[in-house]
Structure formats: structure tokens, C-alpha cells
Amino acid sequence: MTQYALFDTVIGFAGIAWNDAGLVGCHLPERDPEASRRSFLRKFPDATEGPIPARLVATVEGIRALMRGEKPDLLDAPLDIGRVPEFNAKVYEIARSIPPGETLTYGEIAVKLGDKLLARDVGAALGANPWPIVVPCHRVTAAGGKLGGFSARGGVNTKVKLLAIEGAKVLEPAPPKAPKASAAPQPSLFD
Numbered sequence: 432m433t434q435y436a437l438f439d440t441v442i443g444f445a446g447i448a449w450n451d452a453g454l455v456g457c458h459l460p461e462r463d464p465e466a467s468r469r470s471f472l473r474k475f476p477d478a479t480e481g482p483i484p485a486r487l488v489a490t491v492e493g494i495r496a497l498m499r500g501e502k503p504d505l506l507d508a509p510l511d512i513g514r515v516p517e518f519n520a521k522v523y524e525i526a527r528s529i530p531p532g533e534t535l536t537y538g539e540i541a542v543k544l545g546d547k548l549l550a551r552d553v554g555a556a557l558g559a560n561p562w563p564i565v566v567p568c569h570r571v572t573a574a575g576g577k578l579g580g581f582s583a584r585g586g587v588n589t590k591v592k593l594l595a596i597e598g599a600k601v602l603e604p605a606p607p608k609a610p611k612a613s614a615a616p617q618p619s620l621f622d
Contacts, residue, residue: 432450432451432477432479432481433449433450433475433477433478433604434449434478434481435447435448435478435480435481436480436481436482436483437458437464437468437527438483438491438495439495440462440494440495440498440499441498441499441500442455443461444460444462444464444467444492445457445458445460445461446463446470446603447483448474448478449476449487449511452509452513453508453511453512454487454508454509454510454511454559454565455475455511456474456475456561456562457494457562457564458500458563459563459564459583459584468480474519474561481485487509490507490508490509490565493505493508494565496606497536497564498596499620499621500596500598502530502531503531505527505564505567506527508562516556518552519560521544522544522553522557523556523560523562523566525540525543525544526560526568526570527566527567529570529571530565531597532598533570534571534572535571535574536550536572536574536579537550537551537553537557537572537579538553538574540553540571541553543557550574554571554580558580558582559582560582563583564593567581568581569589569590569594570594572585576586578591
């Protein structure tokens with residue numbers, strides 16, 4: 432059975448989903464908790480909302496600390512790694528070893544996997560990462576100081592914001608688009 436819980440951070444409502452084996456998903460903070468809830472239910476339609484279990488409290492506190500600009504170690508967060516292909520699991524293990532505020536390139540991870548030609552495969556694995564923040568795919572950049580892609584809402588701008596929160600030296604995100612004349616709600620930090 433999959434359960435999920437939302438929790439507040441200094442930049443919005445984040446979330447985790449879990450089963451008996453560990454975390455099955457994480458959700459980046461959004462201003463609106465209902466957007467986070469809808470996202471979980473799209474990915475896990477049979478999930479039920481529940482209290483954060485004691486074994487995941489440290490993970491939640493670590494995510495909150497990271498969003499405050501602290502540098503917690505999330506390596507002990509239990510993942511249900513059996514849900515992902517073996518190659519992806521290897522990529523995620525390397526990505527988890529990148530400390531907050533630091534980066535590796537897709538190519539550097541490919542070399543650690545034994546073949547520099549796997550850089551695109553590394554990018555594809557990170558694009559499918561179900562545990563953003565806990566598996567810090569935002570800390571993986573392209574060669575030559577370029578940022579590379581980011582599949583979360585807000586794309587590369589979200590990647591830049593996460594790296595900036597962690598104190599990494601990165602480019603500034605693109606300026607926000609001018610609001611339209613309608614009374615539409617303002618985008619969250621990660622839109």
C-alpha cells in the first residue's frame with residue numbers, strides 16, 4: 432500500500448510517498464498544497480494520505496533543512512530502489528553522493544559508471560528520478576559549465592534555484608515572465 436504526506440518548507444509544500452520498502456516518490460515544494468496532492472495522486476492513484484511514519488521523520492526534516500539552505504545528509508533516506516531499472520539505481524547512488532552545494536557532470540557520472548559514452552543515458556535516468564531532493568538530480572550539470580536539463584516543473588530555472596539555495600555557484604535563473612492581464616494566480620517558486 433502506498434501512502435503520501437505533504438509537509439511545509441520555507442519555500443512551499445513538499446511531499447513524500449512511501450510503502451513498506453521505503454520512499455517511492457518525492458515532490459518538490461509548491462506554494463499550493465493542493466497542487467502537490469494532485470501530483471501525487473496522478474503518479475499514485477491508489478495512494479492514501481497518511482501521517483509521516485517515524486522512520487521517515489528524519490528525511491522530512493532533512494528536506495526542510497535543505498530548503499532553508501542548510502546542508503543535511505539525506506543518504507539514510509530509505510528508497511524503494513527496486514522500483515527503478517538497475518542502471519538508474521546506479522546513477523541515483525552516485526547522484527546521492529554529491530554533497531549539497533557541489534555538482535558533477537553527466538559525463539563525470541558516466542565515467543564513474545565505466546563508460547564516458549553513457550552521459551546521455553545518465554541524463555535520461557535523472558530525468559526519470561522519482562525522488563528529487565533525496566536523489567539530488569539538480570546537482571548534475573552538463574559539460575563546460577552548462578546547466579543541462581531539468582524535468583521538474585519550472586525546468587532549468589528550478590534547478591538554478593535549488594542550487595542557489597544550497598550555495599552552489601550557478602547562473603541566475605531567467606527573469607520571470609510578466610504577469611498577464613488576467614487575475615490568474617502567480618506561479619510558485621517552482622513554476
